Amino acid sequence: MTTAPLRPPLARRSGDRMIAGVCSGLAHHLGWPVRNVRIAMALAAVAGGAGAVFYAWLWIMVPTADEAARRNARRPASPIAPAVSGAVMPSTAGTFDGGSTAGAPPQPRTEADFSGRTLGSGGNGTLRGWSAVPYGKEILLGAGLLLVAGILIAQMMGANVPLGTIIPAAAVLGGAAIAWMQLDENRRSGLLEKAGARQQGGWVRVAAGLALVVAGVLVTVSGSGSWEQTWLALLASVAVLGGVALVLLPWGLKFWRDLETERAGRVRETERAEIAAHLHDSVLQTLALIQRRAGNEHDVVRLARAQERELRGWLYRDTAADPAQLSERIKAAAGEVEDALGNPVEVVTVGDVLVTERHDALVQASREAMFNAARHGGGTVSVYAEISAGAAEVFVRDRGPGFDPQALPADRLGVRESIIGRMKRHGGSAVITSSNEGTEVRLTLPGGTENVEAKP
Amino acid sequence: MTQQTARVVIVDDHAIFRSGLKADLGDGIDVVGEAATVEQAIAVIAQTGPDVVLLDVHLPGGMGGGGREVIAGSAALLGTTRFLALSVSDAAEDVVAVIRAGARGYVTKTISGAEITTAVFRVAGGDAVFSPRLAGFVLDAFGTAPADIADDELDRLSARELEVMRLIARGYSYKEVAKELFISIKTVETHVSAVLRKLQLSNRHELTKWAAERRLL
Structure with a gap:
C-alpha cells in the first residue's frame, strides 16, 4: 500500500464508461488494462454476485473525476484509494453461510463483513475519519479485513480455528478501536489521564481492565446457548445493519457533502469580511480625512501617498517577503520619509539579502540621504538599490538645485557624519555628486553578502 | 522625437x-x-x-x-x-x-x-519607454551580470545595456543617461529598444523561473 500515493487517484471516469465508469477508473488507478478489469468484474458478478455488490459499493463510495479534482484542491489524494486498493482483490460472496463457491480465488471476502464493518457500525465514523487522517485508519481497516479473510480461508481448508472464541474477541476489540477512533486528541489524552495510564503501571491496569471486559463478554456469549444460535443471531443482525446502511448511505453522503460545501462557503465569507474590515480601517478612513483636508494640497497628497503605499503593500506584497530583508527595510525607510515630508519617494530594488548589522548602517545612511534629498531637493526622490553577491549599492537621487559637496559647512552633521562617516566606519563608501540638475548620493557596501538569495 | x-x-x-x-x-x-x-x-x-x-x-x-x-x-x-x-x-x-x-x-x-x-x-x-520600475524588473529578471560575449543573443544584457538600465532605474532621463555615458540620445534609444526586444522574445530559463515566482506567464 506504500505505492498508493504514486498511483493516479481512484475516480470514476466519465469519458470511457459502460455503466458508471467504475471499471475504467479502477483500471486507470491500478494501471491494468480496462478490458481485464471488466472481465474480472463480470466473472465475479456471475460467481455469487460479489462483483455486482463490489461494483455498487465502488459506485457509491468513489467520487467522479470532477468531484475528485475539486476535493484534491484541499486534500493530497483520493482519501478512499488506500482502503480500496487493499480490497480490490477479486472477492466472492457466500462464504459467510458456509457455502463456498467453486474455484474460489485465494482471497475470499464476504460482502457481509464489508458492509458490516465498513458501512454499518463504523460507517459514519470512518467517513469522518477519512476526511481527517489520510492513511492510518485505512491501513488498519485493510489489515483487519485481511485477517478475517485469512481466518475464513483456514476454516475452509479444514483447519480447526476456534471461531467461538475469536469472533467475540475480535468484535469487542474492533468495537473498542472504532470507539477510540471517534474520540479526538484532547478527549483521548483526557481519558488516559483519568485511567491513570500516564503513570507507571497504568497501561497494565488498563490492559487488565480490557481483558476482564472481553472475558465477561465471552462468558455471556457462550453461556447464552449453543454456538449455532449465536452464529445465526450474529448473521441476522449484520444483515439488518447492512440493509439499514445501504438505505441510509446515499442520504448520509449527501448530507456530508452539503456540510463540506457549507464549510467552504463560510471560509469565503470570512475572507470577504476580512477584506471589508481592512478597507474600512484604512481606505475609508483616509478618504474621510482627505475630504476634510481638501483645502490643504500638501496634506492631501501626503495622505494619498501614505494610503497608496499601505494598500500596495497589502495587495501586492510578496508573501515570501521578509521584513528582515534589505529591500523591505529600504522601502520602510522611504515610507518614513514620505510620511514626514510629503515628497514621493520611488524605490526600485534588484536582488535581496537578509539584513545584518552592517546592512543596518546602509539602511540608516540611505534614510538620511532620502531625508536630505526630500528636504533640500524637493520633488520626487528616486531610490535604486542593487544587491548582488559582491556588494550592496544604494543610489538616492533628487532634482533639486544641488550644492557643492566640498564646500559643506563643518556643522552639517547630516551629510558628513550620518552618511559619509557611517559608511566608512562599516567598510563602505559614500560618494556625492551634485550639479544644478540634481544631487545623487551613492552608497556602497562591499562584500558580506554571502547570504544573498540565489534568485530573489 | x-x-x-x-x-x-x-x-x-x-x-x-x-x-x-x-x-x-x-x-x-x-x-x-x-x-x-x-x-x-x-x-x-x-x-x-x-x-x-x-x-x-x-x-x-x-x-x-x-x-x-x-x-x-x-x-x-x-x-x-x-x-x-x-x-x-x-x-x-x-x-x-x-x-x-x-x-x-x-x-x-x-x-x-x-x-x-x-x-x-x-x-x-x-522607441521604447522604460520607467525606473520597469528597468528594475528587467535587471531582476535578466540578472545584473553582463553577457560574456556582447553578441545579440536574447538571454543576457550586454554590459552597455546593463549600464543604461541601471541609470534608468536610478531615475535618469534618456538625456541624462546619454550625458552620463557620453553617448547620443539616439544610441540610448537603440539600447533600450534592444532590451525591450530581449524582454519580449527571450525564453531563457531564468526569465521563466523569475516570472513563475511572481506568478506570471
Whole structure:
C-alpha cells in the first residue's frame, strides 16, 4: 500500500464508461488494462454476485473525476484509494453461510463483513475519519479485513480455528478501536489521564481492565446457548445493519457533502469580511480625512501617498517577503520619509539579502540621504538599490538645485557624519555628486553578502 | 522625437482618468478616440488606426485578459500602431505580461503631463519607454551580470545595456543617461529598444523561473 500515493487517484471516469465508469477508473488507478478489469468484474458478478455488490459499493463510495479534482484542491489524494486498493482483490460472496463457491480465488471476502464493518457500525465514523487522517485508519481497516479473510480461508481448508472464541474477541476489540477512533486528541489524552495510564503501571491496569471486559463478554456469549444460535443471531443482525446502511448511505453522503460545501462557503465569507474590515480601517478612513483636508494640497497628497503605499503593500506584497530583508527595510525607510515630508519617494530594488548589522548602517545612511534629498531637493526622490553577491549599492537621487559637496559647512552633521562617516566606519563608501540638475548620493557596501538569495 | 504630432487613443475604464489624461497631454497630441472595455478598444483602434494607444493594463470585458487582450486583438495593426501601457499596478506579472504581449513601454499613472507627452512621442517614433520600475524588473529578471560575449543573443544584457538600465532605474532621463555615458540620445534609444526586444522574445530559463515566482506567464 506504500505505492498508493504514486498511483493516479481512484475516480470514476466519465469519458470511457459502460455503466458508471467504475471499471475504467479502477483500471486507470491500478494501471491494468480496462478490458481485464471488466472481465474480472463480470466473472465475479456471475460467481455469487460479489462483483455486482463490489461494483455498487465502488459506485457509491468513489467520487467522479470532477468531484475528485475539486476535493484534491484541499486534500493530497483520493482519501478512499488506500482502503480500496487493499480490497480490490477479486472477492466472492457466500462464504459467510458456509457455502463456498467453486474455484474460489485465494482471497475470499464476504460482502457481509464489508458492509458490516465498513458501512454499518463504523460507517459514519470512518467517513469522518477519512476526511481527517489520510492513511492510518485505512491501513488498519485493510489489515483487519485481511485477517478475517485469512481466518475464513483456514476454516475452509479444514483447519480447526476456534471461531467461538475469536469472533467475540475480535468484535469487542474492533468495537473498542472504532470507539477510540471517534474520540479526538484532547478527549483521548483526557481519558488516559483519568485511567491513570500516564503513570507507571497504568497501561497494565488498563490492559487488565480490557481483558476482564472481553472475558465477561465471552462468558455471556457462550453461556447464552449453543454456538449455532449465536452464529445465526450474529448473521441476522449484520444483515439488518447492512440493509439499514445501504438505505441510509446515499442520504448520509449527501448530507456530508452539503456540510463540506457549507464549510467552504463560510471560509469565503470570512475572507470577504476580512477584506471589508481592512478597507474600512484604512481606505475609508483616509478618504474621510482627505475630504476634510481638501483645502490643504500638501496634506492631501501626503495622505494619498501614505494610503497608496499601505494598500500596495497589502495587495501586492510578496508573501515570501521578509521584513528582515534589505529591500523591505529600504522601502520602510522611504515610507518614513514620505510620511514626514510629503515628497514621493520611488524605490526600485534588484536582488535581496537578509539584513545584518552592517546592512543596518546602509539602511540608516540611505534614510538620511532620502531625508536630505526630500528636504533640500524637493520633488520626487528616486531610490535604486542593487544587491548582488559582491556588494550592496544604494543610489538616492533628487532634482533639486544641488550644492557643492566640498564646500559643506563643518556643522552639517547630516551629510558628513550620518552618511559619509557611517559608511566608512562599516567598510563602505559614500560618494556625492551634485550639479544644478540634481544631487545623487551613492552608497556602497562591499562584500558580506554571502547570504544573498540565489534568485530573489 | 522626429514627429511632433501624434494621433492617440486612450483606453481606460475610468472616465475621470481619461478626461484628466486628455487635459494633461501636451500640444501636438490629438486624441482621436476613447474606450472603456476590451471590445470597445479593439473596435475603436481598428476604426481610427492611431499612432499610439495609451492602454490601461486592467480592463473589463473580453475574456478577462485586459490590456494584453487588446494588443492581441489588434495584432494586424502592430506594425503601425504602438502601445504604451499605463497602470497603477506595480506587480511584476502585470507589467511584464503586457510588455511581452507587444507594448512598447510601461509608465505608472502618477506620471506628469509633460512626461507622458514625451513618452507618447517617443513611442510614436518607434522607441521604447522604460520607467525606473520597469528597468528594475528587467535587471531582476535578466540578472545584473553582463553577457560574456556582447553578441545579440536574447538571454543576457550586454554590459552597455546593463549600464543604461541601471541609470534608468536610478531615475535618469534618456538625456541624462546619454550625458552620463557620453553617448547620443539616439544610441540610448537603440539600447533600450534592444532590451525591450530581449524582454519580449527571450525564453531563457531564468526569465521563466523569475516570472513563475511572481506568478506570471
